[in-house]
Every structure is written in C-alpha cells, then in structure tokens.
Amino acid sequence: MMELQNINLFMNDKNVLHSINLQWRKGESIALIGANGAGKSSLLKVLGTLVKPNSGKLKYPSDLSVKEWKKLLGIVFPETFLYHSLTAYENLRFYQKLYGKINKDRIDEVLKQVKLFHVKQEIVDTYSKGMKQRLSIARALLHNPTYLLLDEPFDGLDSESKEILKNMLLQMRQKGTGYILVSHDSEQAWELCDRAVLMHEGRIIAEGKCTNQGYFPFIKRYREIVKEKSS
Amino acid sequence: MTFINQVVLILNRDLRIEFRSKSLLLSMVIFALLFQVFLQIVFDAKTQAIQMIAPGILWLPVLLSAMLGFNKYGSAERENGALTGLLVSPIDKGALFLGKLIGNYVLVFIVIVTSVPIFFLFLKQPFPASIGLLLTTLLLGSWGFVAIGVFLTTLAHSSSITELLVPIMIFPLAVPLFLAIIQLTEMALFPSLGMGENLWILLLIGYNLIFTVAPTFLFDLLLEV
Ligand SMILES: Nc1ncnc2c1ncn2[C@@H]1O[C@H](COP(=O)(O)OP(=O)(O)OP(=O)(O)O)[C@@H](O)[C@H]1O
Ligand SMILES: [Mg+2]
Numbered sequence: 001m002m003e004l005q006n007i008n009l010f011m012n013d014k015n016v017l018h019s020i021n022l023q024w025r026k027g028e029s030i031a032l033i034g035a036n037g038a039g040k041s042s043l044l045k046v047l048g049t050l051v052k053p054n055s056g057k058l059k060y061p062s063d064l065s066v067k068e069w070k071k072l073l074g075i076v077f078p079e080t081f082l083y084h085s086l087t088a089y090e091n092l093r094f095y096q097k098l099y100g101k102i103n104k105d106r107i108d109e110v111l112k113q114v115k116l117f118h119v120k121q122e123i124v125d126t127y128s129k130g131m132k133q134r135l136s137i138a139r140a141l142l143h144n145p146t147y148l149l150l151d152e153p154f155d156g157l158d159s160e161s162k163e164i165l166k167n168m169l170l171q172m173r174q175k176g177t178g179y180i181l182v183s184h185d186s187e188q189a190w191e192l193c194d195r196a197v198l199m200h201e202g203r204i205i206a207e208g209k210c211t212n213q214g215y216f217p218f219i220k221r222y223r224e225i226v227k228e229k230s231s
Numbered sequence: 232m233t234f235i236n237q238v239v240l241i242l243n244r245d246l247r248i249e250f251r252s253k254s255l256l257l258s259m260v261i262f263a264l265l266f267q268v269f270l271q272i273v274f275d276a277k278t279q280a281i282q283m284i285a286p287g288i289l290w291l292p293v294l295l296s297a298m299l300g301f302n303k304y305g306s307a308e309r310e311n312g313a314l315t316g317l318l319v320s321p322i323d324k325g326a327l328f329l330g331k332l333i334g335n336y337v338l339v340f341i342v343i344v345t346s347v348p349i350f351f352l353f354l355k356q357p358f359p360a361s362i363g364l365l366l367t368t369l370l371l372g373s374w375g376f377v378a379i380g381v382f383l384t385t386l387a388h389s390s391s392i393t394e395l396l397v398p399i400m401i402f403p404l405a406v407p408l409f410l411a412i413i414q415l416t417e418m419a420l421f422p423s424l425g426m427g428e429n430l431w432i433l434l435l436i437g438y439n440l441i442f443t444v445a446p447t448f449l450f451d452l453l454l455e456v
Pocket of ligand 2 (some may be wrong): 040041042151
C-alpha cells in the first residue's frame, strides 16, 4: 500500500496541497475529481516523486526504496514524454530499456493495443495529437507497472480511442493493476474506479465508494460542500 | 539495468537524434572552420605574431564551437516532458550525465578532426614538433572542457538555475584547464620549449578525473527529490 501522510506542498509560496492523507492499496483504482486548480496534478507529481512535499511523509509499498517505487510506476501526464524525432518504435524501445527488460514482442503487443502497430516505423512528429496520446499510454504501460498515475489520459482521444483506453483500464483493474485517474469526465472516472476522492483548493474534502447508483448523490454532496466552503 | 547500459542508452538516444538531423553537428563544424579562416585573415602575414599565439588560435574555434553545442545537444530531452520521463524512471542520474558527456565529446571530437588540420593548412604552421603530445593534449583538453560544460548545463536544466549562468561560470572553472592546454600545445608545436610537460599532463588528467567522476557520483544525490 502506498500512503501519503499529512502532505503539505507549497509552490511559489502558494499552498498547493494541504495536509493530504491518502492510502492507495495495491490494485485499487481511485478517481481523483476536482475543479481546475484543485491540486490534482500536483498530488500526482508528489506520488511520482517529481516534487518533494514541504512536509509530511510518503510511505512506499512494503518499504520500497524510491528507485524501486519508480520501477513499479507507470505515468501518463499531459506531456507525452515522447521524442518527436524518433519513431514510435524507437521511443518505446528507449523506454523499455530504461526500465530494464528488452522484449520486442511486448513492444508490438502494446502498439497493437493502442492501434499504432501499422505506423510504428514513422517519426512521432508526423503523428496527430491523439496518436501521440495513444503512444504515450503505450509508453506508460510498456513495463507492466503495478501502479499507474493517469492525468487526463482521455484528453485528445476520439470516441473510439476512448473506448479502447476504457477497456484497457478495466482489463488492468481485473489483473490487479491499481491506478489513480484524473479526468474531467467525472462520471466516466466513477465507472472506471473503486473509490472516488474529491479535491477542493488543495484539500481532500470527500471520499466515497464508486457504487452503481452512487455518482449523482456524491456529486450533489460535493457541490454542497464547495458552496458551504466558499460562502 | 547496469550503470554502463544506462550510459549507452542515453548516448545512443542522443547520437541517434543528432545524426538524424545533423544540424547541430554541421553548425559546430562550419562555425569552427569559418572561425579558423577568420583568424587566418585577421593575423595574415604576421608569421612571427602567429607563432606566439598559435596555441590560442588552434584552440579557440574548438572551444567556442563546443560551447555552441552544450545548450543544443540533447535538447530533445527538454521537449514534451521527456526529462520528466527520465526523472520518474529508475535511471541513475550519473549515467545520464556520463551518457551526455560522451555524446557531446563525440561531436567535439569531429570538430577537432576537421578544424585542427585546417589550422596547419591555412596558417602555414610547421608540422608540430611532437604530434603525440599534440594529440594527447587535444583529446584530454577537450574532454575536460566538455565535462565542465555538460556538468553545468545538466545542472542548470535539471534545477532552477538558469542556463544563462553556464557561459558565465564555465570560464572561471576552466582556468586551470586553459593554462594546461595552452602550455602543452606550445610544447607540442615548438620543440625548444619542451620542459615539464608531464606535470601539465598530470594536471590535465587530474582535472578531467574530478569533473568526470564527481558529477557522475553526485548527480544522483544532487537531483534526487
Ligand atoms: N509551478 C507552480 N507555481 C505556482 N503555483 C502552481 C504551480 N503549479 C501549480 N500551481 C498552483 O497549484 C494549484 C493546483 O494546480 P494543479 O495543476 O495541481 O491543479 P489541477 O487540479 O491539476 O487543475 P487542472 O484541472 O486545471 O489540471 C493551482 O492553483 C496552481 O495555480
Ligand atoms: Mg491538472
């Protein structure tokens, strides 16, 4: 289990994260919901060890070191991490080696999953935005991560690609891969996750299990809390 | 993945990208050649004067062209969050430094191979007294300079230090290196001055070791969050 204890994060003197406590069990999928600027991306950056919180503690699963935690982690951020002058295949080969194991079949497998196999020898610069996003997803899944951080992974995808990604996430969920999903389509995120966490101005203000009928009551409660806080 | 494999991975990535477009390499080589020609025009006919400052004229195009490379080399890493992709991966940052150092060195080496022969051709210099010493100085001296350059740029790009600081900081840091390479080049070009070269070579080796080994080990600690 990954655990955040009392995390505070300041960026340019702005309190971006406010005593965040979060437990992320292995295989658990969490929908992270909140308005623009609520601190969702910042929270993912803390989990991805990209920024160091000003106070509080990160407890890695089974006391792993930071390096070992990084090996378990797969990341889809708004930036694709891709090299535009390399081909899709070269990009994936680079990232695969970075995580240790070289396995050509695995590269072809993920390329087929995101429907880019037929253009794998083309320079990424020639890809459309959605194709780059799909390749970025392939890059993140390549090393079979146990924990995934997904910041707006559906961004720029057409409806067919959205469907593909949705099915990939459901499949991974079955296989025991956990993920934190940030998406502005909160209803869809709700469908894809075990638990929803609501953020507002750097704080976690509500949590709930993603049950079949629970979405609308949950969102209603969220709106009420936000109204209360701002009045 | 072993440390060496990581170094090779970074080296391969950068050289593949550089040699695909070749624009950086070409501009470095052309710059060095044109600068060499420029110096030739400026010091025309003053053979005596040239002899006195020959080591400087030999090195100047190489060093300035190397500076041209520091910021541009591996710039693909700073696009589309690729550097973030490295920072969230389990790579050793020392390997990142060393891979870039070797790749940068390859480009500077190509500049040396093209620019130094032109120096002898254009400036009608006598054949060097000790070609072995000249080669040693060129190889060691450029390694040292590239090492500080890559050290400073990597530091600047991975932290909040601005890259504008690199050209300002590189020259004070490189003073011992410049002293050594100018002395050694002079000894290599003109035999009568050949004295105490071993000491200077030792200084050069020591300098290279410090600026290669220290960042390799420190970067992983320095850049860890
Ligand atoms: N580098 C920074 N310097 C100063 N403030 C920052 C920085 N990065 C983020 N912030 C602030 O932190 C807050 C949270 O930002 P964050 O990107 O985490 O929000 P978010 O929930 O991901 O929003 P969005 O839905 O728009 O992606 C915002 O108010 C933002 O202004
Ligand atoms: Mg965000």
